[in-house]
Amino acid sequence: MERVNPAFLYCDQLVRDFEKVIKTPILHKSSVYYTGVDLGTAYIVLAVLDENYQPVAGAYRLASVVKDGMVVDYIGAIRIVRELKQELEEKLGAELIYAAAALPPGTFTLDSGAIKHVVQGAGFEITNLLDEPTAANAVLKIKDGAIVDIGGGTTGTAVLKDGKVIYVADEPTGGTHFSLVISGAYKMSFEDADQYKRDFKNHRELIPVLRPVIEKVSSIISRHIAEYPVNEIYLVGGTCCLDGIEDIIAKQTNLPTYKPKNPMFVTPLGIALNC
Ligand code: ATP
Missing domain, CATH: 3.30.420.40 (ATPase, nucleotide binding domain)
Structure with missing residues (x-):
């Protein structure tokens, strides 16, 4: 949801x-x-x-x-x-x-x-x-919380306090890894898997397949925000287009997780x- x-x-x-x-x-x-x-x-x-x-x-x-x-x-x-x-x-x-x-x-x-x-x-x-x-954050205009950018290659985590970035980290897990998982599970080429993943019609079916890699992303986020009083997570980046990714991240990190209509x-x- x-x-x-x-x-x-x-x-x-x-x-x-x-x-x-x-x-x-x-x-x-x-x-x-x-x-x-x-x-x-x-x-x-x-x-x-x-x-x-x-x-x-x-x-x-x-x-x-x-x-x-x-x-x-x-x-x-x-x-x-x-x-x-x-x-x-x-x-x-x-x-x-x-x-x-x-x-x-x-x-x-x-x-x-x-x-x-x-x-x-x-x-x-x-x-x-x-x-x-x-x-x-020039677009989101968030004062406090974490902005998590899940792009193609990496997951970037930034902690904001009073509208300023006070901590940043980038780790190599992103949409490419999601597509690799789909490629393996569905025996598709990487390109076909990436295209299949980008089609919103397939998201509901893909969520169980991608759950482990989303949980890995969640653990990356949790590790980086552990030392900071983060109460909310805001998702951006193309990989966050995936319907339902926000629910898994919210559950795993135990934090309200929001994403704009098109995070890309x-x-x-x-x-x-x-x-
Ligand atoms: P990085 O930030 O890691 O350098 P990037 O800036 O290219 O990479 P984005 O453009 O934010 O990253 O996102 C690209 C990723 O988003 C790709 O893995 C792509 O497959 C994925 N993506 C794009 N559209 C969708 C979609 N509708 N559903 C799921 N994933 C999508």
Whole structure:
């Protein structure tokens, strides 16, 4: 059962608007455009906002240029970001100049240079490089609790106090591992399993198969928040699209667990808001 939190009113509206402009960009002249570039393990997402920080365009592509939060295919990453940038510029009839990007928790010192160079190499002027939980919280606007980002490759846990991130951790269990489990159980290729998993019609059937890996994610979350007075968990990241994941995490961690209607685009939009 989906628990809806009033905190998600802004988030749900923003994401809904973003989903619309991915299909049909809004063509009006803005004095400036802000682009959020999210380089993920599974997807590269570009979110474009206008001068009023409203979504006007967006695009995403499945890509394997990042592993465990690190850029592993530098040239491939630049090429995809540049192609998505050009595609959006053609649709909008405007040049996209400014972009912000984000890094998973704990990789700042390791990979900030690579991500920055990818964004610049694609032709953007980079205005900000922030951590992913801070980006997500620009959309969620949570004061206290934990934001858990279950993406393609990793689970990132961030503890917030008074609206500020006070602890972050990233561990390598994410949607890729979910797809591997499905691939093994259903004797499917990884690609077919990933596609099967992304179809909402299959979620009810998949939950029992995925329960052990969701419980593993829950134990990762519990371990990271153990030292902090966390009373609520907020889920973001594409893997949290899975219907019912929130119930298992709530049960295992013994904490109320909330997720927005579409947890997948929260971080890219938060990056754009910080551009
Ligand atoms: P990371 O944050 O680990 O670098 P990423 O940013 O690419 O990776 P996201 O875009 O947040 O991660 O999520 C990608 C994951 O979400 C993939 O494993 C994908 O299969 C999964 N996913 C996307 N849509 C759905 C869906 N409808 N149901 C279940 N899983 C989904």
